[in-house]
Amino acid sequence: GAGATHCRGRQWAIAPGQIVVHRPGEVHRGEAEGDCVQDFLYVATEFLKARFRSAEPRSFRSPVIDDPALALALVAALRRAADGAADELATAIDRLFRVHGTRSPQAEPSGRQPLEWTEGIDALQLPVARLSEVAGYSRAYFSRLFHRNVGLSPRDFRRQARVLAACDLITSGVELAESAARAGFADQPHMTRQLRSILGVTPSALRRGARVDEID
Numbered sequence: 001g002a003g004a005t006h007c008r009g010r011q012w013a014i015a016p017g018q019i020v021v022h023r024p025g026e027v028h029r030g031e032a033e034g035d036c037v038q039d040f041l042y043v044a045t046e047f048l049k050a051r052f053r054s055a056e057p058r059s060f061r062s063p064v065i066d067d068p069a070l071a072l073a074l075v076a077a078l079r080r081a082a083d084g085a086a087d088e089l090a091t092a093i094d095r096l097f098r099v100h101g102t103r104s105p106q107a108e109p110s111g112r113q114p115l116e117w118t119e120g121i122d123a124l125q126l127p128v129a130r131l132s133e134v135a136g137y138s139r140a141y142f143s144r145l146f147h148r149n150v151g152l153s154p155r156d157f158r159r160q161a162r163v164l165a166a167c168d169l170i171t172s173g174v175e176l177a178e179s180a181a182r183a184g185f186a187d188q189p190h191m192t193r194q195l196r197s198i199l200g201v202t203p204s205a206l207r208r209g210a211r212v213d214e215i216d
């Protein structure tokens with residue numbers, strides 16, 4: 001079936017037989033048109049390191065890849081891998097990275113080290129200026145580096161991350177005011193505006209939908 005994925009600041013259409021690739025931790029959401037069946041595959045960093053000597057050997061310019069033959073090969077390999085035949089799946093993954101990926105840079109310019117996340121830093125709460133300070137970069141350089149690696153500005157990434165965190169809290173039964181506070185919003189109206197802007201749904205409607213799903 002067809003559908004769409006929302007990431008990197010825009011919506012990408014997905015046709016039947018196409019492959020969708022997201023980086024680990026990339027904020028995104030998807031939607032399907034009619035009957036749609038998808039297979040999900042999470043590639044372990046250990047596999048990538050063993051295959052390419054790097055946990056991030058390739059990057060993908062587009063999250064949607066049009067290669068029907070490879071898509072069929074991945075689906076078939078996934079089915080057979082369930083019966084213990086993993087070599088075919090490893091070969092298909094290898095082809096995905098080598099044919100459609102571009103080599104990731106080995107080092108950042110000007111002698112800087114690659115940007116890494118700092119344990120204990122809350123991306124939902126700290127302002128961008130503070131995040132860049134903790135990372136050891138100027139705010140402008142941090143924003144460019146972040147956008148190049150994630151596909152969103154730090155501000156847009158935090159905005160989407162807060163919305164996703166709020167959705168998880170709301171659908172798990174946490175009260176709306178508490179969900180807003182825990183997700184990093186100024187207050188409940190602020191959360192309501194952001195959910196309506198990004199997802200087109202209010203917190204109350206989201207909670208009612210979750211309750212219906214539980215009943216079903």
